[in-house]
Amino acid sequence: MITTKCFFLLKNFNVCFNKPKDGAAKAMSNDIPRIKYDVFVSFRGSDIRLGFLSHLSKAFHQKQIHAFVDDKLQRGDEISQSLLEAIEGSSISLIIFSEDYASSRWCLEELVKIVECREEYGHCNTGILQCRSY
Amino acid sequence: MDIVIPVFYNVDPTNVRHQKGSFETALAEHEKKYDLPIVRMWRRALKNSANLSGINSTNFR
Numbered sequence: 001m002i003t004t005k006c007f008f009l010l011k012n013f014n015v016c017f018n019k020p021k022d023g024a025a026k027a028m029s030n031d032i033p034r035i036k037y038d039v040f041v042s043f044r045g046s047d048i049r050l051g052f053l054s055h056l057s058k059a060f061h062q063k064q065i066h067a068f069v070d071d072k073l074q075r076g077d078e079i080s081q082s083l084l085e086a087i088e089g090s091s092i093s094l095i096i097f098s099e100d101y102a103s104s105r106w107c108l109e110e111l112v113k114i115v116e117c118r119e120e121y122g123h124c125n126t127g128i129l130q131c132r133s134y
Numbered sequence: 135m136d137i138v139i140p141v142f143y144n145v146d147p148t149n150v151r152h153q154k155g156s157f158e159t160a161l162a163e164h165e166k167k168y169d170l171p172i173v174r175m176w177r178r179a180l181k182n183s184a185n186l187s188g189i190n191s192t193n194f195r
Contacts, residue, residue, distance in 0.1 A: 052143060092137045095183055097150050102160035105168075108176040115179045118138050 033088035033121070039067040040090035042110045047098035079109045087113045088121075140188035150184035153177060 039060065043053060049071065060067040068086040087093065093114045101107050142150065149155040157180065164173050 048143065092139060095138065095140045095188075096143050097140060097145050097147075097184070098143045099145055099156050100160070101145075101150075102153070102157045102176075102180065103163070105164070108164075108179065111183060112175055112179045114138060115182050 033085070035091055036066075036089035037068045037086060038065045038090070039092045039094055040087050040114070041067055041069045041094045041096065042107060042114060043069075043096040044098050044101040044104055044107055045071065047100050048096060052096070079106055079113070083110065084113055088117055093118070138183060138186055140183050140186055142184075142188060142190040142192070144191055146192075147184055147188070147190060151181055153180060 041053075041056070045053075053069070053071070057067070057069055059065075060069075068090060070083060070086070087110065095111065095114065140147075140150075145157075146155070149157050153161050161173060161177060164176065
């Protein structure tokens with residue numbers, strides 16, 4: 001059942017992302033973070049690491065989508081600077097809400113950063129990636 | 135950041151938006167450990183992001 005759901009979700013993602021010919025890297029002005037990734041994925045590792053995430057990573061690879069997927073099992077006390085920069089430097093954030101998502105402080109801190117970035121820089125990079133939602 | 139897409143993977147979007155079910159339990163646990171303004175900020179982020187149009191896995195059977 002879960003595999004079937006993954007398949008349909010991924011089918012959806014396949015039509016969602018249209019990769020631009022010149023890739024995601026694009027010089028921005030000094031006050032706007034430079035785009036380094038097409039997608040930042042925020043997820044709860046213990047919920048999807050062994051299932052959905054591997055299908056998602058494979059789909060990104062096949063579609064040549066440059067995604068930031070932080071799959072470290074151990075994390076420090078604070079959300080790392082590199083993670084914050086990855087969020088700022090991504091065109092799209094994909095938040096995978098799963099059953100245990102909110103039990104992780106790190107997931108919630110990532111989420112706050114994503115929402116802040118959207119409010120601060122939203123609509124600055126229109127046209128780098130096109131997205132259709134179904 | 136141009137686009138934020140929430141994916142509801144086997145969770146009801148309403149539970150994320152209004153912090154019900156497992157989200158309610160998790161946030162209640164956080165409130166015991168962390169300052170209230172911090173948890174309030176997390177709650178707001180959950181609500182704002184879950185209100186965006188996204189993809190719900192239960193729509194795919």
